[in-house]
Amino acid sequence: MLEINHVTKVFFPGTVNEKVALEDINLKVNEGDVISVIGSNGSGKSTLFNMIAGTFPVTSGTIKLDSKDITKEKEYKRAFYMGRIFQDPTKGTSGNMSIKDNLSLSLTKGMKGLKFSYNNKKKAQFEELLKPIHLSDRLEDNVGLLSGGQRQALTLIMACLSKPRLLLLDEHTAALDPENARIVMELTKQYITKEKLTAMMVTHNMQFAIEFGNRLIMMDEGHIIMDVSGEEKKNLTIPILIERFKSLSKKEYTSDEGLLTH
Numbered sequence: 105m106l107e108i109n110h111v112t113k114v115f116f117p118g119t120v121n122e123k124v125a126l127e128d129i130n131l132k133v134n135e136g137d138v139i140s141v142i143g144s145n146g147s148g149k150s151t152l153f154n155m156i157a158g159t160f161p162v163t164s165g166t167i168k169l170d171s172k173d174i175t176k177e178k179e180y181k182r183a184f185y186m187g188r189i190f191q192d193p194t195k196g197t198s199g200n201m202s203i204k205d206n207l208s209l210s211l212t213k214g215m216k217g218l219k220f221s222y223n224n225k226k227k228a229q230f231e232e233l234l235k236p237i238h239l240s241d242r243l244e245d246n247v248g249l250l251s252g253g254q255r256q257a258l259t260l261i262m263a264c265l266s267k268p269r270l271l272l273l274d275e276h277t278a279a280l281d282p283e284n285a286r287i288v289m290e291l292t293k294q295y296i297t298k299e300k301l302t303a304m305m306v307t308h309n310m311q312f313a314i315e316f317g318n319r320l321i322m323m324d325e326g327h328i329i330m331d332v333s334g335e336e337k338k339n340l341t342i343p344i345l346i347e348r349f350k351s352l353s354k355k356e357y358t359s360d361e362g363l364l365t366h
């Protein structure tokens with residue numbers, strides 16, 4: 105469904121600050137793929153997401169979604185059919201609006217002018233959605249009152265509610281304490297399965313990367329150096345990942361921390 109062909113991204117080309125963040129990336133994401141994206145700091149993970157989401161233009165190469173060339177399509181247009189959740193829990197929701205209004209907004213995403221009416225049926229639907237995160241009785245509360253974990257869980261529900269063609273999770277549990285990170289991670293897996301979404305998740309948490317999805321890609325210095333799925337993915341362990349990283353990484357000296365740290 106997503107095809108990335110020969111994508112290169114160079115920041116500040118032709119200057120002393122020139123930085124090749126992605127070099128000739130080729131990646132085919134299949135319908136229903138759920139992919140962990142790992143790699144050391146500065147390896148290009150966020151830049152890859154920024155290219156897919158249209159945050160920055162590619163330097164060269166093409167990106168197609170469902171066979172349509174979206175390489176030059178603006179970010180706000182891609183946002184109608186792509187969901188993205190960031191590390192910062194305040195980014196995906198409006199803090200000065202109620203939980204109810206935030207949820208209503210995500211339901212109308214992509215409806216283009218169609219009127220949304222909030223009624224008892226919608227209220228019951230929202231309460232049901234909020235049950236797993238224990239917020240059913242707080243529909244009228246402002247989102248700004250929620251904790252980081254609650255807010256990120258709400259962002260996740262909202263992103264899944266709009267049924268994106270592709271969901272991009274950009275270290276979405278990194279700012280949470282371990283317990284909330286685990287809760288949000290479990291919800292993420294549940295919603296992706298329930299809504300049959302195609303998703304990619306950047307993480308520095310190797311355990312989450314191993315447990316998440318059917319496929320894992322590893323990046324290093326702007327390249328995809330490993331792409332595993334199926335049985336090979338199922339059999340991954342943290343020591344195997346670190347060993348593969350050490351043998352595949354271009355860096356002369358590569359420590360475990362290179363892959364694991366934030």
Ligand SMILES: Nc1ncnc2c1ncn2[C@@H]1O[C@H](COP(=O)(O)OP(=O)(O)OP(=O)(O)O)[C@@H](O)[C@H]1O
Pocket residue numbers: 115116123124125143144145146147148149150151152366
């Ligand atoms: N807007 C930008 N302007 C200039 N250079 C950038 C920009 N964004 C990223 N880079 C550079 O591109 C390279 C890749 O960065 P990127 O943020 O994609 O890495 P990452 O794998 O997401 O790292 P991290 O795990 O630390 O978040 C880095 O050298 C970074 O400094």
